[in-house]
Amino acid sequence: MTPILDVRNLKQHFVINRNLTIPAVDDVTFSVERGEVFGIVGETGSGKSTIARSVLGIYPITSGEIYFKGNEISGKNVSKDIRKDAACNMQIIFQDSAAALNPSMRVEKIIAEPMEIQKVYQNKDEMEARISEVLKQVGLSELHRKKYPSELSGGMRQRVAIARSIAINPDLIIADEPIASLDVSIQAQIVTLFQHLQKEHNFSFIFIAHDLSMVKFLSDRILVMLKGKAVELGRTEELFANPIHPYTKALLSSAPVPDPDYEKSRVRDEYDTSKFTGRGVFTEVSPGHYVLVEE
Amino acid sequence: MDNVLELRNLSISFTSPEGTINAVRDVTLDVHKGEVLAVVGESGCGKTVMCQSVMKLLPKNSKIDRGEIILDGTDITNYSERNMRKIRGKDVSMIFQDPMTTLNPTIPIGKQITEAILVHNKISREDAKKRAIELLDLIGIDDPVHRFNLQPHFFSGGMRQRCVLAIALASNPKLLFADEPTTALDVTVQAKILDLLLEVRDKLGLSIVFVSHDLGVVSRIADRVAVMYAGKIVEIGTVDEVFYDPRHPYTWGLMSSHPSLVKRGGELKSIPGMPPVLINPPDCDMFAFRNKYAMKADFEQMPPMFKISDTHYAATWLLDSRAPKVECPVSLRKNDDVMEGCL
Ligand SMILES: Nc1ncnc2c1ncn2[C@@H]1O[C@H](COP(=O)(O)OP(=O)(O)O)[C@@H](O)[C@H]1O
Ligand SMILES: Nc1ncnc2c1ncn2[C@@H]1O[C@H](COP(=O)(O)OP(=O)(O)O)[C@@H](O)[C@H]1O
Ligand SMILES: [Mg+2]
Numbered sequence: 240m241t242p243i244l245d246v247r248n249l250k251q252h253f254v255i256n257r258n259l260t261i262p263a264v265d266d267v268t269f270s271v272e273r274g275e276v277f278g279i280v281g282e283t284g285s286g287k288s289t290i291a292r293s294v295l296g297i298y299p300i301t302s303g304e305i306y307f308k309g310n311e312i313s314g315k316n317v318s319k320d321i322r323k324d325a326a327c328n329m330q331i332i333f334q335d336s337a338a339a340l341n342p343s344m345r346v347e348k349i350i351a352e353p354m355e356i357q358k359v360y361q362n363k364d365e366m367e368a369r370i371s372e373v374l375k376q377v378g379l380s381e382l383h384r385k386k387y388p389s390e391l392s393g394g395m396r397q398r399v400a401i402a403r404s405i406a407i408n409p410d411l412i413i414a415d416e417p418i419a420s421l422d423v424s425i426q427a428q429i430v431t432l433f434q435h436l437q438k439e440h441n442f443s444f445i446f447i448a449h450d451l452s453m454v455k456f457l458s459d460r461i462l463v464m465l466k467g468k469a470v471e472l473g474r475t476e477e478l479f480a481n482p483i484h485p486y487t488k489a490l491l492s493s494a495p496v497p498d499p500d501y502e503k504s505r506v507r508d509e510y511d512t513s514k515f516t517g518r519g520v521f522t523e524v525s526p527g528h529y530v531l532v533e534e
Numbered sequence: 535m536d537n538v539l540e541l542r543n544l545s546i547s548f549t550s551p552e553g554t555i556n557a558v559r560d561v562t563l564d565v566h567k568g569e570v571l572a573v574v575g576e577s578g579c580g581k582t583v584m585c586q587s588v589m590k591l592l593p594k595n596s597k598i599d600r601g602e603i604i605l606d607g608t609d610i611t612n613y614s615e616r617n618m619r620k621i622r623g624k625d626v627s628m629i630f631q632d633p634m635t636t637l638n639p640t641i642p643i644g645k646q647i648t649e650a651i652l653v654h655n656k657i658s659r660e661d662a663k664k665r666a667i668e669l670l671d672l673i674g675i676d677d678p679v680h681r682f683n684l685q686p687h688f689f690s691g692g693m694r695q696r697c698v699l700a701i702a703l704a705s706n707p708k709l710l711f712a713d714e715p716t717t718a719l720d721v722t723v724q725a726k727i728l729d730l731l732l733e734v735r736d737k738l739g740l741s742i743v744f745v746s747h748d749l750g751v752v753s754r755i756a757d758r759v760a761v762m763y764a765g766k767i768v769e770i771g772t773v774d775e776v777f778y779d780p781r782h783p784y785t786w787g788l789m790s791s792h793p794s795l796v797k798r799g800g801e802l803k804s805i806p807g808m809p810p811v812l813i814n815p816p817d818c819d820m821f822a823f824r825n826k827y828a829m830k831a832d833f834e835q836m837p838p839m840f841k842i843s844d845t846h847y848a849a850t851w852l853l854d855s856r857a858p859k860v861e862c863p864v865s866l867r868k869n870d871d872v873m874e875g876c877l
């Protein structure tokens with residue numbers, strides 16, 4: 240089956256001035272299968288959000304190809320239909336989506352807006368029914384319909400943002416640190432919702448986070464980024480059992496675990512990222528497990 | 535004198551348009567010399583306000599209603615701002631989640647640390663500068679002589695947090711409040727800052743009150759753990775007691791929502807609902823409303839702190855002799871092989 244998303248040799252280089260270009264994403268290749276949760280981890284500035292924004296077409300890419308459901312969406316000659324399909328069927332949730340909700344709109348309007356823009360429903364009743372349905376899916380009730388964002392807690396606002404992005408039934412949701420600012424218990428509620436959407440409705444997810452325990456819990460596969468480069472990619476179990484790149488090792492061994500005995504006796508792998516050249520070949524070392532083998 | 539800080543029946547409230555908010559409610563707590571005491575709980579539970587009260591950095595619309603704050607044997611509850619200035623930074627310091635709340639973006643790092651030293655130490659500027667470089671070295675800034683003259687924007691988030699720590703340690707405080715100091719940092723940087731805090735604690739012998747909502751971080755750094763809910767401490771004990779033998783249903787809830795304690799593909803058990811707004815809180819166990827183990831007594835009366843061991847206490851009616859036996863639902867056992875779901 241064609242993957243839902245196929246990213247090939249993506250480069251996103253920001254030209255700041257004549258002497259400075261930031262290779263925010265440099266030659267990154269991965270694909271996301273239908274119904275899969277694909278995790279992306281890496282330090283701040285490693286290019287995670289830039290991948291997300293490039294996929295969404297927020298800015299033109301420097302080079303490479305991006306295919307959505309088998310159709311190229313990155314080039315100059317993308318047909319209107321394909322562009323519209325991508326705009327409808329790929330949705331993003333940011334860390335501060337909750338803060339970005341229009342304060343003068345009621346919850347129902349916020350959720351309806353993308354459906355109106357995409358003209359998904361001709362019929363008002365159908366749209367009303369859909370709003371009720373998604374409110375329920377994200378664990379909100381009819382009581383919240385008429386509220387303004389300021390009348391809701393942070394966790395509830397994030398649910399509204401999620402409701403808005405799932406309302407038009409996208410095929411792919413890109414969640415860029417969607418729970419970073421929330422409490423553990425609310426994080427758990429939202430992650431449970433993602434699991435449900437994935438299992439029951441076969442949504443595909445790209446889940447970007449710096450909390451490794453959550454990425455591990457949710458993702459089928461994980462891509463590790465460092466300084467714009469993909470350094471390792473593999474199935475979650477494989478990556479955690481058998482990390483190969485020294486940065487991956489350092490990252491996994493730094494993630495704290497709620498077990499005092501384990502934590503206090505734990506040895507961390509150190510890796511000096513200033514030594515990272517990024518030059519090398521992304522090599523398949525075992526089926527589905529890729530590592531940047533540095534020169 | 536083994537305690538660097540004693541809070542006795544401390545209550546703090548805010549005035550707000552909606553009414554009086556009882557943010558900290560009757561908190562009694564000791565901080566031992568040289569220990570790391572972690573304070574955990576969801577946001578809005580009163581962790582920051584409790585720290586601010588000792589620093590006397592409470593917002594203007596709040597006040598201490600009752601109780602005592604005893605810092606290193608001295609009752610500072612009613613200290614004036616003038617008196618506080620003598621001890622703030624010297625006896626007790628604080629670092630925050632965002633280092634830029636402390637740092638001035640336009641002044642070189644070294645100068646900011648030197649100034650912090652000169653506030654409490656009658657030494658020459660030259661000596662203060664020497665000490666600032668020593669501090670930068672202590673907190674792991676490479677090439678401190680060169681970096682001394684750089685402004686904060688030349689530093690990464692982790693380095694800035696190190697500089698803030700240097701400022702906080704400038705006058706050898708006995709007690710450091712660290713309010714979510716690593717929450718915004720990358721995990722590899724976070725790990726280094728946690729190790730640094732422990733190293734500094736060992737070298738300088740100070741006590742640290744470490745506020746966090748990350749149970750992983752707390753496992754790493756804490757000697758003791760206080761769990762806070764709705765302005766109250768609901769469980770306190772050594773890190774082993776709280777993690778391997780938790781007794782309060784709220785502690786169970788926090789642990790069950792952590793992905794490391796659940797198998798992949800399994801279900802996180804989140805605590806339903808949210809912490810309450812503390813306007814006219816009823817005189818009962820405030821967690822009862824979210825607690826599936828709640829009994830009639832929980833809605834009627836505030837549970838006292840039940841003693842489990844000399845060091846372990848929890849405020850839940852489940853510990854009353856008349857209560858039914860309820861098994862802790864979280865399966866974290868001491869000396870288990872590293873848990874199934876664990877990293
Ligand atoms: N629009 C932009 N213009 C210039 N540089 C950018 C832009 N967006 C991101 N960058 C840079 O690209 C790099 C990667 O950033 P980002 O993708 O946001 O990382 P992450 O999400 O992993 O923290 C950083 O060095 C960042 O400063
Ligand atoms: N400036 C303020 N004005 C009014 N209420 C406040 C203010 N700061 C804190 N509070 C109240 O105090 C409670 C505890 O806040 P805080 O100590 O910041 O929580 P935590 O640090 O545990 O997240 C909050 O739930 C809020 O109701
Ligand atoms: Mg980002």
Ligand SMILES: [Mg+2]
Pocket residue numbers: 581582583713
């Ligand atoms: Mg706080």
